[in-house]
Amino acid sequence: MKMQELKVDKRTVVGRKVNKERKEGEIPAVLYGHGITNQNLSVDSLTFERVYEQAGESTIIALDTGAGKPVNVLIHDLQKDPLSNQVTHIDFFQVRMDEKIDTEVAFDFIGEAPAVKEFGGVLVRNMESLQISCLPADLPGHVTIDLSTLTTYDDRIIVSDLSLGDKITLHIPDTTVIALVAPPRTEEEVASLDEDVDADISQVEGVEKEGDDTGEDATDGKKDEKQEEKSAE
Numbered sequence: 001m002k003m004q005e006l007k008v009d010k011r012t013v014v015g016r017k018v019n020k021e022r023k024e025g026e027i028p029a030v031l032y033g034h035g036i037t038n039q040n041l042s043v044d045s046l047t048f049e050r051v052y053e054q055a056g057e058s059t060i061i062a063l064d065t066g067a068g069k070p071v072n073v074l075i076h077d078l079q080k081d082p083l084s085n086q087v088t089h090i091d092f093f094q095v096r097m098d099e100k101i102d103t104e105v106a107f108d109f110i111g112e113a114p115a116v117k118e119f120g121g122v123l124v125r126n127m128e129s130l131q132i133s134c135l136p137a138d139l140p141g142h143v144t145i146d147l148s149t150l151t152t153y154d155d156r157i158i159v160s161d162l163s164l165g166d167k168i169t170l171h172i173p174d175t176t177v178i179a180l181v182a183p184p185r186t187e188e189e190v191a192s193l194d195e196d197v198d199a200d201i202s203q204v205e206g207v208e209k210e211g212d213d214t215g216e217d218a219t220d221g222k223k224d225e226k227q228e229e230k231s232a233e
Contacts, residue, residue, distance in 0.1 A: 004055040005062045005070065006048065011040040027087055031063065031073065033094030041065065043090065052087075058105045059141045063092060072097060072136060095136045102171075104129045105140055107178070111148035115181035121153060122182045130159075133169040140164070150181045 011028060013021060018028040021042055029041040052075070055061050062070040077091035095101055106129045115121040130143055143164070145157060160174035 003060055003062050003072075004051045005064060006043065006051045007064045007066075008041040008043045009066065011042040014040060022088060027090055029090035029092060031065070031071070031092045031094060033073075034096070034099075036094055039065065041092070045087065048087065048090070056106065056141060058103055058139060060095065060136050060139065061092075063094075074101070074103065074136075097136050100133050100135055100169075101139070102131070102133050103139065104131050106142050107145050108142040109145045109147055109179070111146045113147045113150035113181050115150050115152055115155065119153070119181075120184050122184060123147070123150075123179065124182050125179050127176070127178050130162075131171045132164075133171070134167055138165075138167040140168075145178060147179065150179065153181055153183050156180050 008029065008031075011018075011021075013028075021028060025045050026042045027045050027048055029043055031039040031041055051061065055075070057075045057078075060072050060074065063073045064070045071094050073092040073094050075090060076093040077089075078087055079089040080086060081088050107125075107127065109125065113121070113123055116123050132139075143162060147157075149155060149157060156177050157179045158174065159170060159172060159176045159178065161178075164170070
């Protein structure tokens with residue numbers, strides 16, 4: 001994949017004043033890394049969205065700060081507005097091309113599992129990404145997982161099935177399951193789940209079963225006590 005390039009500007013505005021920049025279509029950012037001084041930056045939101053769509057968080061980006069040669073970075077963190085889902089802050093981490101990095105690479109699930117299509121099974125994805133170590137130049141943009149290999153309920157896609165080469169180190173056991181297809185629940189199992197729920201509810205304090213007059217009798221008893229008190233007065 002061709003390295004993405006991103007032009008950024010140095011930022012002097014800090015604190016709450018950056019809200020004005022956000023309204024003007026600029027995203028505040030920071031650049032940091034081993035042995036470098038942190039830099040406050042800003043980037044055009046539309047430009048960033050185009051680059052991020054291609055690069056994601058596991059692809060090296062050539063960051064042009066306007067001060068000499070572009071630097072190689074990874075997007076280490078994104079902050080988003082919980083309502084609008086717009087990016088509000090970016091952390092760029094400068095990498096050394098001769099130094100291994102630890103990062104997560106997202107899975108790209110492709111194809112359709114025959115066990116789902118033909119037998120009505122339920123696709124179970126146990127993982128959405130993979131933690132790896134490698135040199136920046138060997139970092140994959142994503143890892144493709146072909147679901148079409150799941151033809152029966154006994155099939156599994158595990159970590160050892162991945163073809164990542166010897167330049168990438170994994171941090172989980174080779175036997176870790178990535179995806180499988182589970183058989184659908186039978187009518188008996190669904191009925192059993194309903195019974196379990198009813199049983200759990202009946203154990204909750206204050207919940208009465210149908211035909212249980214305990215609550216009504218207790219209420220009537222209290223009414224009788226009040227009537228006797230009034231008569232006594």
